[in-house]
Amino acid sequence: MNFSYFIARKVATGGGQSFSRMIIRIAVIAVAVSMTVMILASSLIAGFKEEIAEKIFGFWGHIHITHPNQSRSITEVYPVDLNQPFYPDIASVGQVDYLAHERWFGQTVQRETKTNGGIRHIQSYALYSGIIRANDELEGIILKGIGHDFDWQFLDKYLKEGQPLSMPDSTMGNGILISQYTADRLKLKIGDKFSVFFVSSRYEQLERRFTVEGIYRTGLEEYDRQFALVDIRKIQQILGWTEEQVTGFEVFVDDIDDLGPLTEYIYYEELPDSLYAESIKEKMRAIFDWLDLQDVNEWVIIGLMLVVSIINMITALLILILERTNMIGTLKSLGSSNWSIRRIFLYYAGYIILVGLFWGNLIGLGLCYLQDTFGLITLDETNYYLSVAPIKIQWGSVLLLNVGTLVITLLFLILPSYLVSRIDPVKAIRFK
Structure with a gap:
């Protein structure tokens, strides 16, 4: 069995001090909220674009053939x-x-x-x-x-x-x-x-x-x-x-x-x-340019949520490392390399992120289902062309959001994990 993964699993199931447990819960909540918002934003924007485009295409067709x-x-x-x-x-x-x-x-x-x-x-x-x-x-x-x-x-x-x-x-x-x-x-x-x-x-x-x-x-x-x-x-x-x-x-x-x-x-x-053929997108370019701008809003929301998730996970990782200073010193004295010890905390961080992603998907997809079924969020049809906020869950996008959040967040945690290398095993073993 992978040594780093084995230790990380024992640390994750072994609990810790009350303060570190609270920080971990906050990190899980931050990841969950970030994923919930990303799923909702992606589904709402996809649904909004599809409904508006469907109305325009339905009224005018996709391509016009004229003089x-x-x-x-x-x-x-x-x-x-x-x-x-x-x-x-x-x-x-x-x-x-x-x-x-x-x-x-x-x-x-x-x-x-x-x-x-x-x-x-x-x-x-x-x-x-x-x-x-x-x-x-x-x-x-x-x-x-x-x-x-x-x-x-x-x-x-x-x-x-x-x-x-x-x-x-x-x-x-x-x-x-x-x-x-x-x-x-x-x-x-x-x-x-x-x-x-x-x-x-x-x-x-x-x-x-x-x-x-x-x-x-x-x-x-x-x-x-x-x-x-x-x-x-x-x-x-x-x-x-x-x-x-x-x-x-x-x-x-x-x-x-x-x-x-x-x-x-x-x-x-x-x-x-x-005769001449022209697509409705070319004929009504202003409306479709406006719809394309919604993609910018989606990327901004996803970017902000990723930043929130990364910042909270960095904070949680640093606290976990400081809490386990004594363990780090012991492992170093037994011959463990800095990278193997850093991997312990990266595995631990990955576990926290996965828990957050689980709850984020559960809440996000649940809210999408409720909105799609009951239409809880209504809109001013005069301004938004729709009376109810539409939902379109794109499962490929949901999968990409999950994988992207996990990978990007872990990559940003590699640098903070370098703190392990700065811990002196002699001082750490005496650290209380």
């Missing part, structure tokens, strides 16, 4: 032909080969790889802006026309009242899906009728009547206050387009991490020169 002259202003529309060679067959595209660019030691290296998934769905849409007049109130609105290829999987979760749009095959639907914000602002409810006024390309004022069939709330107030869903044929009629003309296509992918490669694949391999 090249389509500006970033979603109110400007250019018609494209619905009959495209890629529509709707592109939804069957699976994994795609691409060249990944990676940085190694300051140099960019290319390697051939595959995407994690492929393309899940494609749907057409049309946009046009107008003004709602209802109950003596006026409200600007952007109507998003959708067709029979629309994927209701996302919006069904956020439908608060009513039902999805009815779009008969034979006739044009007059139904409209408005947000909770618009309904409250204009005092509208299911079944109410109102007018929307448009300005045609010939600068003529057009009026169309709509009936409220459903009310949704995504929590993305910036979009909830602007958009309503209608039958795509209504937009085509207002714009004077045929049923074969749309604003563009929304593409949904299996894995968000494939967004870049699949956008390039669609643009270079599937589209004719008359």
Whole structure:
């Protein structure tokens, strides 16, 4: 058996003075609190980013295919032909080969790889802006026309009242899906009728009547206050387009991490020169830059918690060494080397860290479970886009946090353990 480990185990189970026991408990608590906070921060930030991204992607799709002259202003529309060679067959595209660019030691290296998934769905849409007049109130609105290829999987979760749009095959639907914000602002409810006024390309004022069939709330107030869903044929009629003309296509992918490669694949391999493909991250860069900033917050929190853990463990180690001065002197007099004695205290410190990690994981994962199940922590949906703090436990990250905390903390303890080398065995044996 390893000599240092054997002695460390005896010391750990043998107890010690009341003061040193108290310091050890404080060190365990510090490690446990640090791990709890790191797990909570990692899970909360991962959940927050995923929920916000899911809402944006669900409302807009992952990739937009539009006319090249389509500006970033979603109110400007250019018609494209619905009959495209890629529509709707592109939804069957699976994994795609691409060249990944990676940085190694300051140099960019290319390697051939595959995407994690492929393309899940494609749907057409049309946009046009107008003004709602209802109950003596006026409200600007952007109507998003959708067709029979629309994927209701996302919006069904956020439908608060009513039902999805009815779009008969034979006739044009007059139904409209408005947000909770618009309904409250204009005092509208299911079944109410109102007018929307448009300005045609010939600068003529057009009026169309709509009936409220459903009310949704995504929590993305910036979009909830602007958009309503209608039958795509209504937009085509207002714009004077045929049923074969749309604003563009929304593409949904299996894995968000494939967004870049699949956008390039669609643009270079599937589209004719008359069309352009752009990912939603490029189109709404400000929101995704803000989400990326959350990674900085996560690293800051993890760094601070590691510092707390390291400082407390250094303090505990120094106290343990001073408490065992007599034992150190005895071991040295029996021929033990400084490094073997230092390893005793490093093993002891590792035991303390592992106990702290155990309780930290238990408490941290327990709090994550409670939040995920009962939603104890609520948020202001107006500012944070979410009503409840979301949780996403990434088990790989949890494992990495545990291993990283153990290894980094022990590395920082190697230098303080040098105090063992400064103890004179003759004086230590007489030390009381």
